[in-house]
Amino acid sequence: MREPRVAILGGGFGGLNAAKALRGGPVQVTLIDRRNHHLFQPLLYQVATAALNPSDIATPIRRVLRRQKNAGVILGEATSVDVRGKRVLLRDGVVPYDFLVIATGATHAYFGHPEWEKDAPGLKTLEDAIDIRRRVLLAYEAAEREDDPARRQEWLTFLVVGGGPTGVELAGALAEIARHGLARDFRRIDPRTARVVLVEAGPRILPAYAPELSEKAAARLRRMGCEVLVGTPVTAVDAEGVVAGGRRILSRTVIWAAGVAPSPIARSLGVPLDRVGRVKVEPDLSIPGAPEVFVIGDLAAVNDEQGRPVPGLAPPAIQGGRHAARQILRTLRGEPREPFHYLDKGTLATIGRNAAVAQIGRLRTEGFFAWVLWLVVHILMLIGFRNRVLVMAQWAWTYLRYERGARLITGEVPQLLPQGSARTAE
Amino acid sequence: MREPRVAILGGGFGGLNAAKALRGGPVQVTLIDRRNHHLFQPLLYQVATAALNPSDIATPIRRVLRRQKNAGVILGEATSVDVRGKRVLLRDGVVPYDFLVIATGATHAYFGHPEWEKDAPGLKTLEDAIDIRRRVLLAYEAAEREDDPARRQEWLTFLVVGGGPTGVELAGALAEIARHGLARDFRRIDPRTARVVLVEAGPRILPAYAPELSEKAAARLRRMGCEVLVGTPVTAVDAEGVVAGGRRILSRTVIWAAGVAPSPIARSLGVPLDRVGRVKVEPDLSIPGAPEVFVIGDLAAVNDEQGRPVPGLAPPAIQGGRHAARQILRTLRGEPREPFHYLDKGTLATIGRNAAVAQIGRLRTEGFFAWVLWLVVHILMLIGFRNRVLVMAQWAWTYLRYERGARLITGEVPQLLPQGSARTAE
Numbered sequence: 145m146r147e148p149r150v151a152i153l154g155g156g157f158g159g160l161n162a163a164k165a166l167r168g169g170p171v172q173v174t175l176i177d178r179r180n181h182h183l184f185q186p187l188l189y190q191v192a193t194a195a196l197n198p199s200d201i202a203t204p205i206r207r208v209l210r211r212q213k214n215a216g217v218i219l220g221e222a223t224s225v226d227v228r229g230k231r232v233l234l235r236d237g238v239v240p241y242d243f244l245v246i247a248t249g250a251t252h253a254y255f256g257h258p259e260w261e262k263d264a265p266g267l268k269t270l271e272d273a274i275d276i277r278r279r280v281l282l283a284y285e286a287a288e289r290e291d292d293p294a295r296r297q298e299w300l301t302f303l304v305v306g307g308g309p310t311g312v313e314l315a316g317a318l319a320e321i322a323r324h325g326l327a328r329d330f331r332r333i334d335p336r337t338a339r340v341v342l343v344e345a346g347p348r349i350l351p352a353y354a355p356e357l358s359e360k361a362a363a364r365l366r367r368m369g370c371e372v373l374v375g376t377p378v379t380a381v382d383a384e385g386v387v388a389g390g391r392r393i394l395s396r397t398v399i400w401a402a403g404v405a406p407s408p409i410a411r412s413l414g415v416p417l418d419r420v421g422r423v424k425v426e427p428d429l430s431i432p433g434a435p436e437v438f439v440i441g442d443l444a445a446v447n448d449e450q451g452r453p454v455p456g457l458a459p460p461a462i463q464g465g466r467h468a469a470r471q472i473l474r475t476l477r478g479e480p481r482e483p484f485h486y487l488d489k490g491t492l493a494t495i496g497r498n499a500a501v502a503q504i505g506r507l508r509t510e511g512f513f514a515w516v517l518w519l520v521v522h523i524l525m526l527i528g529f530r531n532r533v534l535v536m537a538q539w540a541w542t543y544l545r546y547e548r549g550a551r552l553i554t555g556e557v558p559q560l561l562p563q564g565s566a567r568t569a570e
Numbered sequence: 571m572r573e574p575r576v577a578i579l580g581g582g583f584g585g586l587n588a589a590k591a592l593r594g595g596p597v598q599v600t601l602i603d604r605r606n607h608h609l610f611q612p613l614l615y616q617v618a619t620a621a622l623n624p625s626d627i628a629t630p631i632r633r634v635l636r637r638q639k640n641a642g643v644i645l646g647e648a649t650s651v652d653v654r655g656k657r658v659l660l661r662d663g664v665v666p667y668d669f670l671v672i673a674t675g676a677t678h679a680y681f682g683h684p685e686w687e688k689d690a691p692g693l694k695t696l697e698d699a700i701d702i703r704r705r706v707l708l709a710y711e712a713a714e715r716e717d718d719p720a721r722r723q724e725w726l727t728f729l730v731v732g733g734g735p736t737g738v739e740l741a742g743a744l745a746e747i748a749r750h751g752l753a754r755d756f757r758r759i760d761p762r763t764a765r766v767v768l769v770e771a772g773p774r775i776l777p778a779y780a781p782e783l784s785e786k787a788a789a790r791l792r793r794m795g796c797e798v799l800v801g802t803p804v805t806a807v808d809a810e811g812v813v814a815g816g817r818r819i820l821s822r823t824v825i826w827a828a829g830v831a832p833s834p835i836a837r838s839l840g841v842p843l844d845r846v847g848r849v850k851v852e853p854d855l856s857i858p859g860a861p862e863v864f865v866i867g868d869l870a871a872v873n874d875e876q877g878r879p880v881p882g883l884a885p886p887a888i889q890g891g892r893h894a895a896r897q898i899l900r901t902l903r904g905e906p907r908e909p910f911h912y913l914d915k916g917t918l919a920t921i922g923r924n925a926a927v928a929q930i931g932r933l934r935t936e937g938f939f940a941w942v943l944w945l946v947v948h949i950l951m952l953i954g955f956r957n958r959v960l961v962m963a964q965w966a967w968t969y970l971r972y973e974r975g976a977r978l979i980t981g982e983v984p985q986l987l988p989q990g991s992a993r994t995a996e
Binding site for chain 2: 179180181197198199200202204206207210211216217218219220221235236237270271274281282285288289326328329330331332530531533534537538541545549550551552553554555559560561
């Protein structure tokens with residue numbers, strides 16, 4: 145008799161942990177992802193800010209599942225799910241299933257202004273990170289070649305939209321690059337005169353943390369040289385800057401770290417979605433009317449015991465993946481389903497050198513201790529001994545030398561200045 | 571009085587060494603490159619074959635020249651040289667000079683068939699290497715999903731055109747990937763059944779080496795599982811393979827490592843070029859009629875004392891850069907020019923694990939000793955302590971684990987198979 149087929153969409157934290165939790169089970173697992181790699185998203189901002197290499201935080205999914213005999217991997221893009229026919233439609237194929245785990249996550253949202261994306265890229269994929277790194281480094285190059293002081297300052301203004309953990313981490317890292325990372329590299333500009341502006345529409349940054357931690361984080365960012373603007377919604381974005389809180393801020397490098405747009409595959413399921421487009425799952429994370437289909441991670445709208453929404457972070461995705469796998473195995477054994485309980489182990493966000501915020505149960509702390517905790521947790525969570533060693537080596541280098549090693553601009557040859565306008569080198 | 575301005579085009583081995591040799595001299599140096607990084611080209615094939623990260627072999631040019639007070643860097647693309655007006659025209663600016671060193675190198679040539687490039691990319695830039703890595707890894711993914719055995723074998727056939735050092739190094743690395751690197755990663759294909767074919771038009775591979783070394787290298791490649799075809803010119807290239815020696819070879823992954831096309835900037839100088847387009851320089855490496863303009867490295871047609879052409883390798887470029895710098899300083903002191911003498915310190919090419927060829931003076935050796943020598947020389951030549959440590963760590967990993975760590979596919983989401991043709995995962 146054929147073993148039940150479990151298809152898993154997405155090789156992020158949720159999907160990968162669902163697959164691993166099915167190891168040894170009486171099922172045939174197929175993990176489908178449009179990338180060949182699992183991405184360690186919590187460190188993605190470090191690639192965008194030239195501290196780490198892309199492959200340091202990416203592991204081939206095949207490698208992770210190499211020894212798991214009942215799991216295969218397909219590199220392909222799922223376009224929709226045929227819930228009634230129990231099959232996933234790929235752009236170039238079809239994968240039938242008996243159980244399905246959907247873990248395709250979310251991307252950034254532009255609040256109905258998709259045209260902002262080209263001038264304010266977001267940070268979700270390795271390609272995004274490489275693009276942002278390129279923009280940041282090119283901005284300094286353009287400033288070095290620019291004669292006009294006003295335009296030069298536009299190139300030396302870096303603006304981050306969104307005061308969540310990603311926005312805070314990006315702003316902190318950009319401030320460090322300006323102050324230390326490039327200080328001696330240029331001849332005509334002083335990178336230390338660069339402005340880094342963090343803009344948040346809500347009343348405080350890091351809204352998922354306790355108010356006192358938000359305040360400490362903002363104070364720390366300001367000491368590092370960032371301008372932190374709260375209660376400042378962005379209402380326009382173009383190639384030369386933004387309008388934030390009704391005020392024009394000129395900046396040639398705007399990075400978007402706000403909003404959540406769940407994967408569009410949710411719409412093909414034919415089940416109710418919440419306001420932003422997440423799937424309203426049953427208590428066991430399956431979807432209404434199709435108990436063989438689970439939705440986990442950022443794509444699922446789930447509340448915790450206190451009725452608060454479970455955040456879009458790695459730990460809930462990991463727990464959701466394991467939960468879905470367990471329910472599949474229980475169902476195969478004829479056992480009833482269990483509801484999903486999110487166990488909040490705490491959250492950490494780094495701000496910069498020697499500084500992070502931590503909120504773990506009743507512990508709330510900001511500073512060096514939180515930063516060390518952040519380092520340890522992230523090294524331990526990285527997949528693969530090789531990645532751990534390489535990341536630690538580069539962090540040590542960056543820490544000791546105040547220098548970011550991956551300052552690489554790849555891609556098309558840029559034209560930095562309007563034709564013929566460039567000054568000579570005197 | 572204003573110090574003389576030295577413009578240097580190109581931040582490769584030649585240009586960078588010219589700039590460094592002018593340190594402390596009574597000149598203002600401006601190095602112009604369209605990339606922000608110096609690329610350690612001898613290890614580029616290791617990025618293409620997923621053993622190293624792009625930034626491991628790339629160093630920001632600004633960083634290298636950071637402490638050299640009389641040197642600045644411009645990120646820009648030189649389009650031509652106005653020899654009479656003593657200025658370099660950039661795509662977006664103008665740089666006047668008193669002395670000019672042109673070190674813009676060469677790229678691969680398709681023997682009058684530029685249309686072959688899209689199906690047979692060459693390996694000169696980091697972008698090339700990332701693209702080839704992507705093609706190689708995607709070929710295995712496509713093979714894993716392909717039902718038709720003949721088409722699957724096309725995906726599992728890797729063809730390298732050109733038996734020089736780059737071709738040999740690529741073929742050896744591709745054979746290692748097939749045999750060891752991916753052996754357990756797939757479920758439906760066995761990567762060890764992949765074919766690696768090295769095609770050379772001339773009578774032997776590594777023509778710059780002694781014939782007995784060519785033969786030993788070919789024998790070693792064959793033992794590693796490569797097919798080595800000499801006297802086999804390629805006469806057609808398309809998306810499904812090549813015609814080589816009159817025979818059709820089906821392969822979805824063709825890599826071009828043949829031919830030399832010098833940088834087109836040479837044509838703007840108005841001086842005689844050789845058959846392939848290199849500048850016929852004077853004995854002091856300046857160009858006829860303009861002693862303030864030097865051409866060095868791959869772009870210069872130079873013969874050694876025995877009348878043999880100086881090869882397009884790093885050492886002649888380094889020596890040429892230092893020579894040009896010395897002549898500039900001599901001219902400023904009112905001293906006569908010296909002719910350039912190429913000092914051949916020997917050449918090394920790696921074939922694979924524990925195997926390389928070395929030809930140093932009368933020493934000619936193949937095997938483990940040459941391989942160790944290759945490792946030591948390349949680690950020492952790498953710029954930057956950080957790069958050396960990271961490269962050594964990754965080489966150790968690859969050596970001990972038979973595993974390539976940078977197996978990363980970035981870029982557009984691929985459609986591997988004709989629409990709707992893909993098989994299910996059963």
